[in-house]
Amino acid sequence: MIRKRMSSFLLMGVLGATSILRSQGLTAAQILDAVDRNLSSDNQVFTSRMVVHGRRASRTIVSKSWVVGTEKAFTEYLSPPREAGTKMLKVGKQLRIYSPQTDRVLQISGHMLRQSVMGSDFSYQDMMEDQSLQEAYHAELEGSELLDGRDSWVILLTAKKLGLAYPTRRAWVDKEWMLPMKEEMYAKGGKLLKSALVKEVMNVQGRTYPKVWLFKDELKRNSRGTEWIIDEIAFNVTIPEAMFSKAALRR
Amino acid sequence: MMTQLRLALKNLVGAGARTWLNVAVTSFTFVIIIFMSGLYQGILAYSKRVTVESEVAGGIYWHPLYDPDDPFTLDDSHGAPPQAVLDQIAEGRAMSVLLVTGAAYINGRMIPMQLRGIDPAQQIVAMPTTSLADYDGDAIPVMIGTGMAKLLGAGEGDAITIRWRDAYGTYDAADVEISKVMSVENFKVDFGILWLPLAVLQEMSNMPGEATYVTVRQGEPLLETASPWVLKTVMSLMEDMIALVQAKQSSAAIMYVLLLALSALGIFNSQVLSIFQRRREIGTLMALGMSRQRVVGLFTLEGGIHSVLALILAFIYGAPLLYLTASRGLPLPMDYSDSGFLIGERLFPVYGPWLVAGTTLLVATIVTVVSYLPSRKIAKMEPTAALRGKIA
Numbered sequence: 001m002i003r004k005r006m007s008s009f010l011l012m013g014v015l016g017a018t019s020i021l022r023s024q025g026l027t028a029a030q031i032l033d034a035v036d037r038n039l040s041s042d043n044q045v046f047t048s049r050m051v052v053h054g055r056r057a058s059r060t061i062v063s064k065s066w067v068v069g070t071e072k073a074f075t076e077y078l079s080p081p082r083e084a085g086t087k088m089l090k091v092g093k094q095l096r097i098y099s100p101q102t103d104r105v106l107q108i109s110g111h112m113l114r115q116s117v118m119g120s121d122f123s124y125q126d127m128m129e130d131q132s133l134q135e136a137y138h139a140e141l142e143g144s145e146l147l148d149g150r151d152s153w154v155i156l157l158t159a160k161k162l163g164l165a166y167p168t169r170r171a172w173v174d175k176e177w178m179l180p181m182k183e184e185m186y187a188k189g190g191k192l193l194k195s196a197l198v199k200e201v202m203n204v205q206g207r208t209y210p211k212v213w214l215f216k217d218e219l220k221r222n223s224r225g226t227e228w229i230i231d232e233i234a235f236n237v238t239i240p241e242a243m244f245s246k247a248a249l250r251r
Numbered sequence: 252m253m254t255q256l257r258l259a260l261k262n263l264v265g266a267g268a269r270t271w272l273n274v275a276v277t278s279f280t281f282v283i284i285i286f287m288s289g290l291y292q293g294i295l296a297y298s299k300r301v302t303v304e305s306e307v308a309g310g311i312y313w314h315p316l317y318d319p320d321d322p323f324t325l326d327d328s329h330g331a332p333p334q335a336v337l338d339q340i341a342e343g344r345a346m347s348v349l350l351v352t353g354a355a356y357i358n359g360r361m362i363p364m365q366l367r368g369i370d371p372a373q374q375i376v377a378m379p380t381t382s383l384a385d386y387d388g389d390a391i392p393v394m395i396g397t398g399m400a401k402l403l404g405a406g407e408g409d410a411i412t413i414r415w416r417d418a419y420g421t422y423d424a425a426d427v428e429i430s431k432v433m434s435v436e437n438f439k440v441d442f443g444i445l446w447l448p449l450a451v452l453q454e455m456s457n458m459p460g461e462a463t464y465v466t467v468r469q470g471e472p473l474l475e476t477a478s479p480w481v482l483k484t485v486m487s488l489m490e491d492m493i494a495l496v497q498a499k500q501s502s503a504a505i506m507y508v509l510l511l512a513l514s515a516l517g518i519f520n521s522q523v524l525s526i527f528q529r530r531r532e533i534g535t536l537m538a539l540g541m542s543r544q545r546v547v548g549l550f551t552l553e554g555g556i557h558s559v560l561a562l563i564l565a566f567i568y569g570a571p572l573l574y575l576t577a578s579r580g581l582p583l584p585m586d587y588s589d590s591g592f593l594i595g596e597r598l599f600p601v602y603g604p605w606l607v608a609g610t611t612l613l614v615a616t617i618v619t620v621v622s623y624l625p626s627r628k629i630a631k632m633e634p635t636a637a638l639r640g641k642i643a
Contacts, residue, residue, distance in 0.1 A: 055359060115363065165421065187414070187422050188422065189424060217361065220361055
C-alpha cells in the first residue's frame with residue numbers, strides 16, 4: 001500500500017516536473033512539432049460521420065477514408081442513399097470526384113475548390129491543405145489559457161510565405177494531450193473566417209486523438225457548424241497503391 | 252392582258268366561298284410567318300442592343316486565359332493589359348474590368364459570386380457606376396443588379412460580408428455596403444456579380460493595374476495589335492445567341508412549311524377542280540381563237556391573284572396587329588434569363604422591310620407555282636374534246 005502511495009507520489013512528481021519543463025522550456029515550434037507528430041501517421045483508415053447542421057435540419061453523411069501521408073486520400077461516401085457511392089480522390093494537388101448518378105469523374109479546381117463539400121462548413125480547399133503547420137507557419141507562443149477547464153497553450157501562427165489560404169491562425173494546444181483543441185483561422189484583414197473545436201477525444205493505438213470536431217464557417221451568422229465524428233480509425237495499416245488511382249473511382 | 256385580268260377577277264369572284272377561303276388561309280400563313288420571324292428578329296435585336304449598351308460597347312479585349320464559360324480559368328485570368336490597350340484606357344476610349352471570384356455572406360447563407368471592379372467614372376457602358384464614387388459611407392461600396400438583390404434578399408444600404416482570395420491565393424474578407432441596386436436588362440452583368448470600384452478591388456486582390464477584360468467605347472477603332480489579349484467583337488460575342496435563335500428558327504420553319512403547304516394545297520385543289528368544272532369554257536375560249544398558252548396564263552393568273560388578295564387581306568388585319576405588337580411589345584409570362592435568352596419583360600418583334608418583302612415574294616411564288624402546275628394540263632387539251640366536256 002505504502003509502495004503504491006509512493007509510486008503515485010513519484011508519478012505525480014515526475015508529471016509535475018515534466019509540466020514545468022514544458023511550460024518553461026518548450027518553444028512554440030517544439031509544441032507544433034509535438035502536435036504534428038501526434039496527429040500524423042504514415043497512413044490511416046477511418047470511418048467518419050459528417051453532421052451538417054443546417055438552418056432547419058441536420059443531415060449526416062457517413063464516409064470511409066484511406067489516407068497516406070498528406071499527399072494521398074481516397075474517400076467513399078456510404079450514406080445517405082443520395083450521396084452513397086460518391087467517391088473523392090486527392091493525389092497531390094489534384095482533387096477528383098466521382099458521382100454515380102452521372103457516372104462521371106470531375107476534377108475540382110479553380111474557384112470550385114472554394115465550394116462547400118456536401119453543404120458542410122468545409123470547402124474543398126480546406127480538404128486540400130496538406131502542409132504541416134511547421135512548414136507553413138511561424139509560431140509564436142502567446143501564453144496559456146484554460147479551455148473547457150483544461151490547461152492549453154495559445155499559439156499564434158503567421159504564414160511564412162505568400163499563397164497560404166489562411167495567413168494567420170491561432171491554436172489552443174492541450175498541454176497534456178498535445179492536441180490542438182481549438183483553432184481559429186483568420187483572413188488577411190484579420191476577420192475570423194473559420195474555427196475548429198475538438199469536442200471529444202479518444203485513445204487509439206496508444207495515442208490520444210480527436211474524436212468529435214466542430215467546424216464552423218464563422219462568416220455564416222448563427223451557423224451551428226459541421227460536426228465531424230470519427231467512429232473508427234486505424235493507423236499505419238497497409239493500403240494498396242491501386243486505391244489512389246483514377247480507375248478506383250469507378251470501381 | 253387587261254381582258255385576262257378582268258376575266259380572272261370575274262372568275263375568282265364567281266367561285267365565291269372557295270376563293271375567299273383560300274385567300275383567308277394564305278393571308279393567315281403570310282401574317283404568321285412575318286409575326287414569328289419578327290419575334291426572332293426582335294429577340295436578336297434586343298439582345299444585341301442590351302449586350303452592346305451594358306456589356307460589350309464597341310468590343311472587348313480578353314485576357315488570354317479568360318473564358319467566361321470556363322470557371323476553371325477565372326482565377327488565373329488577370330494581368331496588365333498590353334501597352335496599346337493601356338493607352339486607349341488612359342485616353343478614356345476604353346475601360347478595364349477586373350474579375351475576382353469570391354463569396355457573399357448574408358443572413359447566414361454563403362453565395363458564390365464574382366467581384367468585378369469597374370471605373371466609377373466610366374461612360375462606356377450603361378451602368379450607374381457613379382453611385383460607387385458618390386458613396387460617402389465607411390464601408391466598401393458595391394453595386395448590384397435587381398436580380399442579384401432578389402437573390403441576396405438585400406437592398407440599398409444593406410451590409411453584406413464578402414470573402415475572396417488575393418492574387419496569391421490568400422483568403423480575405425470585408426464588410427461591404429450596397430450603395431446602388433441598378434436596374435439592368437442584361438442578366439450577364441447582374442446575376443452572381445458584385446460591382447466594386449476598380450482601384451479598390453485591385454488593392455483588395457493584390458492585383459494593381461491588372462484587368463480581366465477591357466471594354467472599348469462604341470465607335471472606337473479596335474486595335475489589331477492587342478496580342479496576346481484576344482479581341483472579341485460584338486458579333487463574335489453574340490455568336491451563341493445567334494446560333495440559339497437560328498436553332499429556334501429552324502424549328503419554326505417546320506411550322507412555316509406546314510402553313511405554306513396548307514394554303515398551297517388549297518389553291519392547287521381549287522385549280523384542279525376549276526379546270527375540271529370549266530373544261531367546256533376552256534374549249535370555247537380555244538375555239539374562239541385564244542391560244543393554249545393564254546388560257547394557261549388565265550388560269551395561272553387566277554391562282555396568282557389569290558396571293559394578291561391574300562396580301563391585301565393580310566394588310567387589312569395584319570398590319571394593325573403587327574404594328575401593335577411591334578410598338579407595345581408582348582408581355583412575357585416568365586423570366587427567360589435562366590434559358591440563356593436575353594429577353595426583357597416585354598418582347599418587341601422587329602418586322603424589317605426585308606422580312607416583309609421576302610415573305611411576300613415567297614408566298615406569291617409558291618401560290619403562282621401551285622396555280623401553274625394544274626393549268627399545264629390545259630396545254631394538252633383539244634378544243635373539240637374540251638367542248639364536249641372531255642379533258643384530253
